[in-house]
Amino acid sequence: MATSRADFQNEEKQNCPICLGDFKIPRQLPCMHSFCEKCLQDYLSSQEEKINKLKQIECPICRQAVSVSKQGNPVSSLASQFPIDVILQSILSDSKVKVDQPCEACHSAGISSQAQNICMVCEEAMCINCSVAHRNQKISRNHVIISMEEFSSNPQNAIKFAKGFSCTEHDGEALDFYCKDHKSVCCSKCCIVSHRNCANVSELKKELPNLLQEIDSDSVNEQMKRIETHLVKFMEANESNISLLESQVNDLTNQISDLRKKINDVLDELETKVKMEGHIICKEETIQKQEKSHHCQSLINSVRNSHKVLETVKKYGTEMQVFLLTEKMTSQLSSYLDQIQEKYMKMETTIVCLEVSPKVKSMFSADLDHLAKIVSKQKLQSLPFPSFKRPSRDHLVQMERIIEIKDNENLLPDYSGITYLYSGHLVLADYANHRVCLVDPSNNVTIVCTLSDYIYDICLVNDDDEVAVTSPFKNTVQFLSVRNGKIRPTRTISHRYSSHGVAPAGKGKIVISGYCGGLESKYFWSFVSMGGKEEYCHEFNCQCYRSFTHVAMDVSFNHVYMTVSDAHSLYCFDITGIQKFVYTNDKLKEPRGVATDRYDNVYVVGYDSDNIHQIAPSGIVLQIISAGPLVNPQAICFRRDSDTILVVNDSDRKLYQYQVK
CATH class of the missing domain: 3.30.40.10 (Zinc/RING finger domain, C3HC4 (zinc finger))
Structure with a gap:
């Protein structure tokens, strides 16, 4: 001190x-x-x-x-x-x-x-x-x-x-004087220099008795000791803090060492996991891609041989041979295009990366966004479709006759849905008149059941001649028994959304489609049991507002086909909700009814384009049918286990029958 x-x-x-x-x-x-x-x-x-x-x-x-x-x-x-x-x-x-x-x-x-x-x-x-x-x-x-x-x-x-x-200002000079004005001691030189204007400067000896009474040397000394004690405590606290800092630095050093060991252990474990899972994924993907490559090479060889044979026959064969081989090649070409559309339009690129887990991420900075467990991801890269025209097959579908429905009631029907019964009878949904009409093989309306609201679409749901009709404004599906010359409502189920289209979905289920409501342009299709329990619902966005929809499934019940009229589109999904394709065409305006044949081809009627589009399962158009006086076709269905198509024409309320050759 x-x-x-x-x-x-x-x-x-x-x-x-x-x-x-x-x-x-x-x-x-x-x-x-x-x-x-x-x-x-x-x-x-x-x-x-x-x-x-x-x-x-x-x-x-x-x-x-x-x-x-x-x-x-x-x-x-x-x-x-x-x-x-x-x-x-x-x-x-x-x-x-x-x-x-x-x-x-x-x-x-x-x-x-x-x-x-x-x-x-x-x-x-x-x-x-x-x-x-x-x-x-x-x-x-x-x-x-x-x-x-x-x-x-x-x-x-x-x-x-x-x-x-002695005087601090003048070295060696004795402090012999006291200035009362400044209350300070000074030497003779200070009196001349600093205190010459002061009125109360006198000898220190004369003032000393009074000054000694004013001061308390013991008190000053005591305060000095207090200051000393305080400074000693401060110094001890400072020294203690130094020791604490040294201890904390040692603790931090040990913590860093422990953290480094933990991180190294995690990285070692992660490295082992990456090697093991990475090799497994690489092996599995390699096998799958090699199989696809082999299949693709076989298809390449087949295509190459086909066009070489055709070139050879055209050069050296007879006209009859050229015609027969061209007919054969036409079918093969459609098959090739379907396979390309289904399997080779999109190239799957498999990548592997590291996905962060919270436990590992907490040990690293935010920049390490790829760390934890190894996962595989796939990025689909579209390949350009071959730029050539599919061969015309106009003779595939031919119109056979026009059927006029004989209805004794003096009503203007609005047939929005049609389905066949196993007995050969037709059942029609009359939208405007709230009716379900049974039509016998002679095309006469024999039975009518009037319901309480508008009905839109209709389908056969089981082998007991039970049909289901949708009421879009009540969000309901009504089931009716059609047997013994009667149409009798059996039950009604409700759905949370507006239900438009309906079709059988196999295993005691139906698929319904419609608009989700609200301000968003969102649509849905849903699998529902006969008892009304929703088993699965898929929602998707579409750039149109409150359009009518129809729905159908292929014969194996693996794909859902749904039209959205104001979007001028046909959507195809698998049963898990993955979108397979969206079919649009300048010659398809406001699509309504949709149906599938036993070869899984899809048929869509264009209400404003006055035609029927025949589409392959891959989404490629096979034929656009406009033969006959089609004006505003509304609904379509296939006669059970046959290639006969029936289309309801909204302009004249007649049925148009076509045959797939």
Whole structure:
């Protein structure tokens, strides 16, 4: 701690506040803080730039500015210009100045010598040679010089010798005066320079009795001790914090080591997993892709051989051979195009990547977005379809006759749905008149069942001649029994959405389609049991608003075909909801009814385009049929287990029968 003049009588051993060891040649700054000469010199050397620039330093303890005059001396020897703290020196030597005190003049010159005398005027310790030289100087000839033993035997000499009792502004001048205006002691020079305008300056001896009554040296000393106690506690807390910091750094180092081990363990485990699962995926995908490549190569060879044979026959064969082979090749060409559309229009590119798990991600930065378990993903890349025209097959579908329905009721029917019974009878849904009409083989309406609301589509749902009709405005499907010359409603089931189209879905289920409602352009198709339980519902967006829909399934019940009239599109999905294709054509306007034949070809009627589109299972159009007076065809169905197509024409309320050849 720093030693002040108030506790100079403390007999406890003092330590240098810089090195915290015993004082060695204590040097005192004007602020009355003392330090070992070597410690002070080291501090001055560290402040060399400030000394050269400002000619001053700050006390390491109180930060008071201290003037430093180099006077041509290097910074490395400036500590010696500050006086020795004689009182502290006396305290450290049991109130006696150490006999081995060095000569200050020789020490400043870098010479080691023992001080034996002290000049009481200059207040400087000197060796024998410096004492003789001091007496020979004219200016110091009359100075009082006493021996070190005589000086140390009288404590009053030590006190008088101390720098703390002389003027800090004028070196060596005694503090003999007191200024009441400024309430401060001063020397004679201060009176002339700083206090010449002060009215209350008097000798310190005269004012001393009054001043002694005003001060309390014991209180000052006690406060000094409190400050010391506080500083000691602060230093102890500081040292304790240093120890805590060192302990925390060690703990963090150990934590980093543990974390590194855990991360390495995770990465080792992940590496093993990647190698194992990656090789499995690679092997499985390689086998599958090689099988596809082999199949594709076989198809390439078949196509290559076919067109080579045709070229050879055209060059060397007869006209009959060319005709027969061309007919055969036409069918083969359609088969090739179907296979390309189904299997080779999209190329599956399998990739492997790392997927992040929260446990692993928490150990890494947010940039490591691909880390945890290995997964496979597939990206479908479409290939351009061969740019050639499918051969025309206009003779595939031919119109046979027009059927006029004989209805005794004086109503204008609006047939929106049609289905065949196993008995050969037809059942028609009359949308506007809320009727279900049974038509016998002679085309007469024999039985009519009137329902409470509009009905849109109709289908046969089982072998017992039970049909289902949809009521789009009530979101219901009604079941009716058609047997024994009667049509009788059996039950009604509700659906959460508006139900338009209906078709059998096998295994005691039906598929219904319609509009989901709300402001979004969203549509649905749904598998529903005969009891009304929804088993699966697929919703999808479509860029149109509240259009009517029809629905059908292929003979194996693996694909759903659904028309959306205002979107001018036919959608194809598998039973899991994956979209297989969307069929659009400039010649298909507002598609309505949809049906499939026993070869899984799809037939869609265009209400505004007045035609029928025959589409392959792959989504490629096979034929557009516009023969006959088709005007606003509305619904379509196949006669059970035959190639006979019936189409309801909305303009004249007649049936048009076609035959697939």
